[in-house]
Structure formats: C-alpha cells, structure tokens
Amino acid sequence: xxxxxxxxxxxxxxxxxxxxxxxxxxxxxxxxxxxxxxxxxxxxxxxxxxxxxxxxxxxxxxxxxxxxxxxxxxxxxxxxxxxxxxxxxxxxxxxxxxxxxxxxxxxxxxxxxxxxxxxxxxxxxxxxxxxxxxxxxxxxxxxxxxxxxxxxxxxxxxxxxxxxxxxxxxxxxxxxxxxxxxxxxxxxxxxxxxxxxxxxxxxxxxxx
Ligand code: GRF
Numbered sequence: 638x639x640x641x642x643x644x645x646x647x648x649x650x651x652x653x654x655x656x657x658x659x660x661x662x663x664x665x666x667x668x669x670x671x672x673x674x675x676x677x678x679x680x681x682x683x684x685x686x687x688x689x690x691x692x693x694x695x696x697x698x699x700x701x702x703x704x705x706x707x708x709x710x711x712x713x714x715x716x717x718x719x720x721x722x723x724x725x726x727x728x729x730x731x732x733x734x735x736x737x738x739x740x741x742x743x744x745x746x747x748x749x750x751x752x753x754x755x756x757x758x759x760x761x762x763x764x765x766x767x768x769x770x771x772x773x774x775x776x777x778x779x780x781x782x783x784x785x786x787x788x789x790x791x792x793x794x795x796x797x798x799x800x801x802x803x804x805x806x807x808x809x810x811x812x813x814x815x816x817x818x819x820x821x822x823x824x825x826x827x828x829x830x831x832x833x834x835x836x837x838x839x840x841x842x843x844x845x
Contacts, residue, residue: 639667639830642719644727645674649681650814651725651746651822656688658823667830670717673710675729697729707732714739721829724783725822728760736785741836743783744829746822748813750795751779755788765806765813776800776809778817780825782836791841793834794821 643652652672658664672685673693685692695713700706711734714722724731724745731743747755747764754767754776768776777797782790796817800809828834833844 639826640670640718640720641667641723641826642671642673642714642717642721643669643681643685643723643725644729644731645672645679645681645725646676646728647679647681647726649679649684649725651818652681653684654819655723655725655823655826656684656690658827664823664827664830667721667826670719671713673713675727681726703732707734711735711738721826722783723822723826730787731783733785736783741782741791744780744793744822744825745783745788745790746818747779747781747788748776748810748818749779750775750777750797751781751788751792755779757787759788762806762810765809768800769804769806769809774800776813778813778821780821782841791836791839793825793828793841793843796821 643655645652669690671691671693672681673695674682675696677694682692695710697703697706700709710732720742722739722743749755749764749768754764775797777795779795780793784790798813798816828843835842
C-alpha cells in the first residue's frame, strides 16, 4: 500500500477527486495517510476530516524561522512513513530538504500544458489569464514530479482541454479541472501505486 500525504492550500477539489477515486477502486494500492495544509481555513482540511483522514495544519507562520518550518514538514512526512507526496493546490514552495529526501516521490498537478504557462508566479487564475491573453486554442493540465525548479520536473501525464472564444479565466479554470485535473491526478497516483512509472534521464516511462 502506497502511503500518501496530500498537501493542500485551498478548496481541495483535487483532493476530493483522489478520495473519490480510492473509494471507487480507480486508485488501487494507495491510501491517504495525511492531508497537510499551511492554511487553517482551507476547505480541503474539512474534506479530509469528513473522509476520516488526518487533517494536519503546518503553517510557516507558527515557526520562528523558515528553516524550522522546513524541518517540521520533513519530520511530519518521515514520521508517517509517507511514500508519495501529492501537491494538490499547495501554494507553499516545497523546501529543498523535502525535495532531497523525496526524490521522484513528490508529484504536482499544474493547470496548463507544461512548458506553457508555468514557472514562478504562474499559479491559480494567473495561469488561465495568461493562456487567454495568448489566445491559445488548447490548454490543459500536467502531472509532474517535483524537482528543485518551479514546474520543471519530469512530466508524468498531460491532458488537453479546448479553450472557447468567450472563456473567462474562471470558466476555463473550471473546465480544465473537470476535464483534465480530476482525471489525470488520480490516474498518475494509481500508476505510481502499481509500479508502472519509471524515471530515466529526466523522462517518465509508463509501463502498460
Ligand atoms: C488547481 O487548479 C491545481 O491545478 C492548482 O491549484 C488548484 C487547486 O484547486 N495547482 P483545488 O484546491 O484542488 O480545488
């Protein structure tokens, strides 16, 4: 059983998609051990409680230094024997000590087709604003491993979504969640949990 920690900052619809996929048997060999948030008011924590998973608040604000927060986060993951860290709308930069200890064991969902509309400052609605400014006809979502860079790690899965002429950032965001994020994030977890994902020379290979 792959032991998951899901890190969240907001509403947690991606977390919900993971919980639903586990319940429906679409993700096998994985369990959510802990849901960790930096944000006390995150509705994702409420979703975790309703589901019966641990809802853990770990906020940088509660630590005297950033380093102390980084250490606390790493310890929380190690104490729980976490195998895979899932960033599902986590707005804190993952600290270097965690990245070093969890090489190719942290995944993130990003709401565009990387390498478009990603990198520092490109998160949340900004991603969709940029896509609409550029006038792309197709956007989508990407699940990737997390490395030291911002949205630079090996790509695991991507799914394209049509952009419509009169889209607003909010409308496009919702369509990308429904048609891509909530599908490929659970799918990537299932593939990893069943030993089907390999990383070689910074590229991901999926065994069929
Ligand atoms: C999603 O759009 C995800 O791609 C991005 O943050 C958002 C999180 O939404 N990284 P939710 O909290 O899962 O509803």
